[in-house]
Amino acid sequence: MGKLLCDSTTVAAETFQTASPTVSWRDPSPTVDLVDQSADVTASTTSIGVAAWGEVIGLEEQQRRHLERLHSKGVLWKHPEDQSRSIVFKLSHGGEVSADGNCLFTASQKAMTARDVDARELRRRTVRRFLEDLGSVGEGQREMINDAIRHMYSPDLKNGWGIHVVQEVKLLAKKEDRVGLDSAIDELVQLGMQREMAAESIYKERCMLVSDGPSWAKYMLISGSHDDEYDIITLQYTEDGLLSVDENREGHAAAFGDDIAIECLATEFNREIYVVQAHGSDAMVDEENCVFFLPHRPRSDICEPPIFLFMKGTGWCGAGADHYEPLIANACSVISHEKVAMVL
Structure with missing residues (x-):
């Protein structure tokens, strides 16, 4: 019996998206010498399949151009407590994941390139972390x-x-x-x-x-x-x-990951998680502002580089932006801040 519809007037449902924390932008220093602690990060991602932004479906041209610029110039991440651990990342699309309600955890597993844990285990660890902290x-x-x-x-x-x-x-x-x-x-x-x-x-x-x-x-x-x-x-x-x-008769519905889950996941792994949202022209934003980064910081010390997840939407409310996809972050070598596309 699946879904029961009442006799009410049909209404187009909006995607419900809770507000994420606002990005706290930091002023970059005149030059940033990056200690290349990125060998482990780079090594862990070389065997992971990534897609060029030109191959990713569902993107408008202004989204694609902006994402390609982020990839070519890189994104500078500064460790909040230790600026010497700053790293420039080039972000690539990590491929499609199933839209089965588990996408936050599936995408996170791929973004972390974690081979020793699956999406269901990530879900369990997220809930366990929440209960311990609560x-x-x-x-x-x-x-x-x-x-x-x-x-x-x-x-x-x-x-x-x-x-x-x-x-x-x-x-x-x-x-x-x-x-x-x-x-x-x-x-x-x-x-x-x-x-x-x-x-x-x-x-x-x-x-x-x-x-x-x-x-x-x-x-x-x-x-x-x-x-x-x-x-x-x-x-x-x-x-x-x-x-x-x-009524979810077949029991196939899964709980979508929310902001609380993302923060717990960040805390579990002592890593920031950035949700990168790309909005289209009907969101009434120009190309320079069509992509933005929503940070989720752990309630613990940050010990590892951040995780990046991707949402692509066609409107300000998200229009499909309740689906997470992985981003693969490849660390770059020494670079000055003037050359990066964005500073987090």
Whole structure:
């Protein structure tokens, strides 16, 4: 039975993207002598398949030109505490990854060129890191984290309509409970209730809301496999009420990685993660500003070079920019800052 649509007026859903931290630009020094500590980085990427930007599908010409400039001139990364560890990277596209909901972890695995860990293990380590850190923070910070999770996955449906046309509520149904949930829904249908309304009622009554740290951890562990403990149920709403119920009958839906997951992944590996977003002409930005870097810093000391992930969108809201792809960062030799395309 898949997705249940209500009789509401059809509305084009916007991609919901939470705000990432703003880039804190640093003033470059007159010249930057790069100690070539990059041998290990370069060696680890030479056998990884990369694609020239001219071969990457779905890019507009202004995006392509800007990305090719970043590749040819390089991007200067400065270690926040130790400027002597600055490195210039040339960024190449690391290839397509499956759009199965696991793309953050699949792309991160490829971007790190990690052969000893797969995407599901990265997902598990991300959640484990989140729970460990959540247990160490004070009550005030824990409530701030819970508020952010509620905003993303259990939004207040009385507000926010000036920004979003469609808002989603995420619920978790235990796989072992699906038969009982179906029976309860069928009972309401037999009493004359429309099926989508019956499904909404039963799922909200008996399933777990993703509304705090512990429920987020259970949600983020879901990779869309038969081994998952829970299935994801998605209720979509417009300002007029319920729009659809995605029951995820086959249990293939995976939890998309969000900003919280990216920060936890960065902390787990003591590395900054930069999400490189490329927006098209319909985002009303000029070529110089069509690509920007969104940093996610670890809550720990930075011990390794950064990881770069790529999002390509055709509009300001992302229009497809909920899909991560890997960037392969090859370190360059000694260079002065005047020659680089961007300083992070």
